[in-house]
Amino acid sequence: QVxxxxxxxxxxxxxxxxxxxxxxxxxxxxxxxxxWIRQAPGKGLEWISYITSSGSNTYYADSAKGRxxxxxxxxxxxxxxxxxxxxxxxxxxxxxxxxxxxxYGVNAFDIWGRGTMVTVSS
Amino acid sequence: DIQMTQSPSxxxxxxxxxxxxxxxxxQNIGSYLNWYQQKPGKVPKLLICAASSLQSGVPSRFTGSxxxxxxxxxxxxxxxxxxxxxFCQQSFSLTPTFGQGTKVEIK
Numbered sequence: 683q684v685x686x687x688x689x690x691x692x693x694x695x696x697x698x699x700x701x702x703x704x705x706x707x708x709x710x711x712x713x714x715x716x717x718w719i720r721q722a723p724g725k726g727l728e729w730i731s732y733i734t735s736s737g738s739n740t741y742y743a744d745s746a747k748g749r750x751x752x753x754x755x756x757x758x759x760x761x762x763x764x765x766x767x768x769x770x771x772x773x774x775x776x777x778x779x780x781x782x783x784x785x786y787g788v789n790a791f792d793i794w795g796r797g798t799m800v801t802v803s804s
Numbered sequence: 805d806i807q808m809t810q811s812p813s814x815x816x817x818x819x820x821x822x823x824x825x826x827x828x829x830x831q832n833i834g835s836y837l838n839w840y841q842q843k844p845g846k847v848p849k850l851l852i853c854a855a856s857s858l859q860s861g862v863p864s865r866f867t868g869s870x871x872x873x874x875x876x877x878x879x880x881x882x883x884x885x886x887x888x889x890x891f892c893q894q895s896f897s898l899t900p901t902f903g904q905g906t907k908v909e910i911k
Contacts, residue, residue, distance in 0.1 A: 790895060792859075
């Protein structure tokens with residue numbers, strides 16, 4: 683079945699780094715744009731980053747620019763998020779999500795993984 | 805960035821009630837508006853895209869409407885499984901943004 687499985691979360695000190703991974707299965711990963719979205723404990727959803735199907739274009743929220751890097755390996759059906767210079771406010775559940783293009787050019791996040799928790803604390 | 809504001813932040817309702825909540829965009833986003841449902845401890849689920857297109861498998865008691873800057877999500881007859889938090893999200897810009905959510909609680 684269609685599935686996204688994140689990994690790589692954990693505890694890290696402020697200023698540290700983590701690399702998140704997302705393994706895709708059940709669909710043609712290389713044909714789909716992908717995203718990272720996060721949710722701080724008890725808070726709302728925040729889109730972090732987007733990558734096109736080929737990996738040639740990437741976009742970031744202001745909160746991630748200069749610190750986070752999204753990438754993908756289509757041969758391995760995998761999505762990544764390299765997070766550097768982590769701050770306490772980066773503490774959140776990190777989800778990978780597929781972008782699906784609907785009619786009239788509307789995009790939405792139609793498939794979500796279960797998330798991986800990142801905790802930044804000294 | 806386009807700001808999305810949802811109201812109310814929370815509401816209490818009973819099974820069978822008709823409930824409506826709103827999402828307002830800080831600029832015209834046409835119909836580039838999606839709705840998600842998130843139950844406690846669960847992953848967000850896409851309910852409606854393009855303001856009013858129900859996703860496959862979503863009950864017909866859910867209705868989305870609006871365009872431009874003002875949007876609504878209506879549940880015609882609230883069911884026990886509908887108690888959750890609902891988020892709107894704009895896909896008009898290259899940097900999508902979500903509303904802060906409306907939590908629907910049991911009265």
